[in-house]
Each structure stands twice: as C-alpha cells, then as structure tokens.
Amino acid sequence: MTGPSKSVLLLAEPDDGEADLVDRCLGTRRVNTLRFDTAWFPVRARLAVELGPSGWEGTIHTPEGPIDLVDIEAVYYRQPRPFEPARGLSEAEARFASAEARFGLGGVLASLDARWVPGAPGRVADAEYKPLQLAIAARCGLSVPPTMVTNDPAAAREFAAGQRDGAVYKALMHKLIADSGEPRLIYTSPVAAEEIGGGVAATAHQFQADLAGKKAVDARLLVTLRGCAAVAIRAERPEARRDFRLDYAALDYAPIEVPAPVAEGCTRYLSALGLTAGVFGFCLTDRDWLFLECGPGAQWGWLQEATGVAMSDLVAEELMASP
C-alpha cells in the first residue's frame, strides 16, 4: 500500500468467514479496511459519484460508514450477495432496479484503479467455466484427468466404457436441484455406460475418469501470484473418496507441501486467466497431482481453521502488493 489513507475494500457478505480472516490479517498490518455487501444496494446504501479526469469520484454511504472511492487501493472480491431492490416492487420493477444497479454500481466498482483479489468480477466470472479451467490447466502443464463434455448419449457411453477404472458424472455449474420440493445436490457420482440415458441429449454433460481407486488424498490449494498454501483432505468412506463433500464429519485435514512444478503450473494458470488468486482442487495419486478445478472465489476458511495453515496471510499479502 502506498499511503496511510489507502484502504482495502472487502466486497463480501457481512458475516463472510474468509473476509473476516483477511480483515483480521490486514488489521495486524495496520491496513484500513472497508466492508461492502452489494445486497445493501440500493435500499441500505446510497451512491453519489461523478466522473472526474481519472475516473469516478464520490462516496458510497453504507450501513457501516462512508466509502470514498479514491481511498480504495485493493478489493477482496469474496462472493457478495446479489443486489436487493426494495420489497414491494413488481417483478418488472425489481428486474429493472437490479439490472441498473448491476451495471451502475457494478460498473463504478469495476472501474476502480485497484488491485482485485482474486480478480476483477469479469475475470472471476470467466474463470468459472469448467471446460475453460481444464483446458487452461492442461496448457499450463498441469496433469488433468480424461474428461468429456457432450450432449451425445452414445459418445458419453463410449467414453464411460473406455475408462479402465470407470467414469463419473459431474455437473458443470448447476449444483443444486430443488424441483422435487427438496434441495438436492449433484456430487461426483460413478456412472456405468449402460446407465447413461437419452436425457444426456438435453444439455451439456461432463464425464470424467473415476479417480477414486487411485486417489491417496484430495488437496485444496490457495494460490496467489506470491505463494501458495495447501491442505490435504483425507476421506475414508468409498463414496467420500470420490467426493469429500459427502462426509465432512469424518474428514482428516493436514498441511501438505506442493511440488514446485504444480505450484508453478498454478501460477501460470492464474496469469493466463488474469487472476491474482485461486482455490485449486487436486486429486493426489501415488504418481501425480491431477487438476480437478479452480474456483477463484471458493472457500478456504474452514481449512485454515482446521489446520492453522495461514491462507489469509497469502490473501492479505496479495492485496497489499504493489502493482
């Protein structure tokens, strides 16, 4: 940071755990922080800015105090909530209000001459495409599992039948299904070729080699342009070895060293996508680290809490870095 008046803007929910950890880290470094949740706008926050010679100038008044745009030198973008128009508007009015908020306040924030961690909203949005993630990882020298994306049932069956250790299905983005009246989640699930139905034709489906049999542990890495920290996640139950989210109660966590080629590949990945940080998921076998995904804004706080690995320090240092 270049001056005592400069601040880091934490764009996050008021009780976001990751933002709190980063806030605490920045506090110990005597860096001023400001918190803003986009859900506060337009009802609980007031915007008044004018275009000046070097950008937008003015103040956002929030429930936690005023935010002067010129004071913001860095932004931690940690999944703030959608804008919330006033209650009582019609759907058309609310849709208008939301779109104008998004392109108005969103545009003002996006224009800030600030360092964004893990990246500016557009970059982060781009980086959510799983096929893009896998392709960039491969180009950056990271090992990736055999993967197919298709809406061709025959191609999907052929792919599944061709995997020596079987295949799994993973949703590309849409995790939650609630049209039965109960929320359900799509986990990484094993699939035999003969189970694959014609409904695959209805949209894109992602199939991947089943890695559960050869998996030693999962690893979740927080990588920035200046360093990385990693935690191994060990599951015992067979289905949790395929998807650790199925057995949170019985997972073991431990810090783990990241091989230099993997760390270097992750850094190349971030640069390729214009990111400054990312949360990577790997499957570790006895021979390799296989890239699974990278969520720029994904969670890591519970891993720091479980292991003491100082991931928030990495984020804080990235926010404080000189351009």
Added chain:
Amino acid sequence: MSDSPLALARDRFPTGLPGHRVPIRPQPCTPGRPWGMDRAREMPAAPATGKHGKPTSTRQETVPTEYTDDSRTRRDDYTQTVTD
C-alpha cells in the same frame, strides 16, 4: 445490453453463480429432462466449524414475488436455497 448466453456469464456482477441459488418449488418432470439432474441426491449435514461454512453448506432464503391467479396478480413469496 447483450442477451447472448455466452456473454452473460462474463459480465454478470454480482448475480451469483448459476445454479447455486435456486427456488425450492415442486415442478413436474418432463420427457426431455436433462439426465444429469437426476444424479442429484440429498445433502448430508455439514458440521459447523467455528464461523466458517463448508463449501456445500446451504441456507434458505425467502424471496418476495408475484404470481397470476385467475388473471389477478397477487403478491407471495417463495423459498430458495443457496450454496457456495
């Protein structure tokens, strides 16, 4: 403003990740239902650790909306579930 489905994800701000915030509303399945939707299963409870939620912990929110009933527009709300 572009309505291109490929551009929409790029410029969203910050409307959240698609499919991570969905209404809980029973709807009949159709013959063209995407195969992957039926791979969904119930979520085991994720034990809390301090204040930091697990990536698949969820919460439910009530959302105001309108619906049409016999040509009359009425106010209502619905529940949606949200995950990270």
